[in-house]
Amino acid sequence: MAPYPHYSPSGDRNLDDARADRPRVSASDPVGRFHAARQQAGRPIAVSAWRVTTESHAVADAVGGLYGGVPKRLDNGDEHVVEVLTRHDHIPVLLGGCRAVSLRMVMRGAGETFHACDGTRFLEPADARGSLCGCPASLADRKAAAQAGRGPTPEARLDFRLADLPELGVFSLVSTSWELAAELPALAAALDAAAVPVGGVLRYELVEFATRSGIEVSYRRPVVEIGRTQVLAQDAVRLAA
Template sequence: MSLRIFETDPDAKPKTRNTFADDIVGRFRSGILIGRRPQALSEWRVTTDDPDVADRMAELYGGTPEEWDTEKSDNVQVLTETKSVSVAIEGASALRTRMALYGQAGPIHICDGAFFIEGHPADDEIGEACGCPRELTKRKEQAKSGRGPKPDISLRFRLTDDPEIGLFLFSSGSWSLVNDLPELERALSAADGPVKADLKLTFVEYDTKAGRHVEYHRPEITIKGAA
């Protein structure tokens, strides 16, 4: 005998899990929280729940495994000394790009910039116009003030330095990375098999018209050819 509560209220049935992040052994991160403030890093930070993976990251890329404060399972981090790692990407399905706005209890607005897509919490709205503005500057304004979604880009890959260790995930909300996506998507779908790429943190600096000096690190994915 099984419970009938979902037959009487199908909307309450748990949604199938998003499996994009399943089976990964660690995450490459381009930032860190200092107190409650996110700070961009100039070298990759790797988090994992597996001490052996942490040891291997330190061996390959420098740094020391240490525990960090998180409620998630990947509670070991390595602040590496490496700006660029060579990766192998399985194909187009290893890259997930979408726009996402999260609230306290989970996703509120998941879209492709124009329409609600899979992962959006209201099933009956999927495929419908999401109402995001057309202009990039307005999208950025709304995202900044927490009223609209920001980029939610995830890439699954293996490290060419140690492919056997398993799959890693890199997730980013970088608007700069969004500019690279068309070329990246084209290269991944044109490739016949896995492709090799560099996953980099690149230093950017410039002066605004108003004379303000801006510098930051941005994630960059550069395709190198067949893996």
């Protein structure tokens, strides 16, 4: 396969990845990102297996070799990214302790982040960093405020290595799921109590059910398992009709 040039990351966004891929500025930044959806005509469309984006053709080739899928360059205006639509809906991963998960609450508007906090104190803007943000203490109250347009939404992040090729580097999954935000403390505690790195499985689970009115509904959701215990589940990303 011919090598790709070195691309800067894409501006691709979806319901499960609130932050777009962005240029790496340090060795600690992820080499690639996992997604539960892709953009089509400006809408997030769920796919049947994990989607991975990266700025590195070497990473894309390695992911495709491990989990299937042909690396494809995406062109979004001035930004480019290599995408791999894998053929696997479950990926063995290694989680490096409680620091592998993080959560911040974010409110954006007109392409600008004007509120980012840890739930108690501001992280952004810079001139407010460290001061009290005024967000409710409980996640349920935060969700109610966000749904009313008066508060930020969660931005949960999971960092991990591929158990099949850990030397490839750290990947990330970023989610706006309230359910994921609620599960993060339990996941962090489990990771903190276990030996590092912790082995697990990142699954892209299909859920199917019928509503009370008889309508068949199906959606995919990422799920992280440590051993046989499910410790983390992400809110639904509904499949397109």
